[in-house]
Amino acid sequence: MKRITILFLSTAFFILSFNVCAQDAPPKTGASAQELADKLANPVASLISVPLQNNLTYGIGPYNGIKYQINIQPVVPFKLSENLNLITRYILPVVDQQDVTGANTHEFGLSDATITAFFAPKTKGIIFGAGPAFLVPTATEKLLGTEKFGIGPSVLVMHQGKGLSIGFLANQIWSVAGASDRADFNQFYTQIFLTHSYKSGASLGVSSEITQNWQGNTTLITLSPNVGAITKLGSQTMQFAVMPLIPIVGHQSIKPDWGLRAVVAFVFPGS
Structure with missing residues (x-):
């Protein structure tokens, strides 16, 4: 786990450095860097991306556990008509955790996947999407x-x-x-977000996640x-982001003391 921590922090520092440098060197793509940043801030944009x-x-x-989780999150849009898209979002978590389920315990492997399908009319200003989510x-x-x-x-609502x-x-x-000997699953999740992008493709924002x-x-x-x-690495357009995870409210059994998140997203602007 120490090696994972060092690797994560090194990756976060690399991403932060890239963010600073990228402000002076926006990628040359079909869409401007700011347009791509705005599309990536829109969960139902018609844009193929693969965030890690x-x-x-x-x-x-109670055991002061440590958890590293990488979510593989491809977003694949489908055009249903001139005025309606279907945006499919997949989350496949890979988890490595220690002292989370008990003292001196360790688990590694895949967790449960979440698949969401948003039916999103093509609109400007107020954007709306709705559809089913699957565990x-x-x-x-x-x-x-x-x-x-x-x-x-x-559901998604944004301006x-x-x-x-x-x-x-x-x-x-x-x-x-599912398994009759396991507890039923009944969970609500929401993410509230605010993002400001710049001509260089850089962005600043804040988000809050609530899981009930x-x-x-x-x-x-x-x-x-x-x-x-x-930015671009060779011909591949990419987005980098880094952020702390600051716990505000949480039960003792699930609330961490602190956390970090680093995101690398492969972007395909021609989609």
Whole structure:
């Protein structure tokens, strides 16, 4: 875990350095760097991207656990008509954690996947999307997943102008099938975000994530100021972002003392 921490911090420092440098060297793409930053701030933009979201949290629960989780999060849009898109978002978590489920414990493997499909009309100004969200039991270790299949509604509402994005997305998922000896899944999640982009492709913002586990009667709220940038490595357009994960509210069993997040997103502007 120490090696993971060093690797994560080195990656975060590299990303932050790239963010500063990228402000003077925006990528030359079909869309401007600021337009790409605005599209990436929009969860239902018609843009193919593959974010790799690295999360490192310390001081989890009564055993002061440490958890490293990388979320593989491809976003794939489908054009249904001239005025309607289907935006599919996938989250596949890979987890390495120690002292989270008990003293001197260690788990590594896949956790459960979440798949969301937003039906998004093509609009300007106020942007809206809605559709189903699915919980898929892909965990490779019992303690990393629910062993339940779940489904529920998801919604996005946001306002976007040039350089400014503000809004929220939310979902509520209930388990409908799965192992009878495991607890039911009943969870609400929302993310509230504000992002300001610049001509260089750099961006500053803040977001808050709220997870309410109705079954376990626990709430976790985090606040994350963030900095990001659009740049190119060779011919590949990429976005980098780094942010702290500041816990505001949380039950002792799930609330970390602090955390960090670093995101590397591969962007395909021609989509």
